[in-house]
Amino acid sequence: MEAFAEYLMQMKVPQHRARMAEVLEWVGRTFPGLEPRVAWNQPMFTDHGTFIIGFSASAGHLAVSPERAGMERFSREIARAGYAQSKMLFRIPWERDVDYTLLRRMIAFNRAEKAHCKTFWRGKA
Template sequence: MMIAEFEDYLAKIEDAEHQARVREVLNWVQTSFPQLEQRYAWNQPMFTDHGTFIIGFSVAKSHMAFAPEGPVMTQFADQIAAAHYNPGKKFGRIKWTQPVDYDLLHQIIAFNIADKADCETFWRK
């Protein structure tokens, strides 16, 4: 179930296929990890756990980005490369023409939830 801010965000994605894809990913995250809270901040939909950041998503002309924080990108660098996602320091880019690797996303999110279980701040220190 999407929150109003997510719907407002999705409505601004002009390409209908891109909008549907982002909606699918956001719904998948919420269904797969129902304990996560939805939050809209920094102009992007994100998910948090006990007030700490887990993952955020954004869109650009040629890709959808997932942002799990820098240490997670380092932890999963090999898998992200194997999926042919273009990595940045703190986020990965999934081209609109590429399939979403839900298994990899699941591993990334599950890792962040476990790794930040005792984290009392929004971002890692």
């Protein structure tokens, strides 16, 4: 994923870089129609110019942001997966497995719900 090469090279911990690359490549392979980009210093994927999902890295976890509507829709599943969450994102500790089934469902939900969205974020005129 050439769009993320510079972002990944800035990650100092090799295991974190490898995990982030794995997740980003999985999204790209699973949803080839999504557009990869870095904005606000975060790797993200968009569809027809609208935000679908974003990722960020911290010392303790990989954060996943499916926008607030995605968090609300999948809050119970996120909790069942054992991930901590806030209103806008959930955190996957670096040492934990990624629940790719949950990630696939979130991305598919956002794509379907935002199929006709003409703005980057939901609810923005």
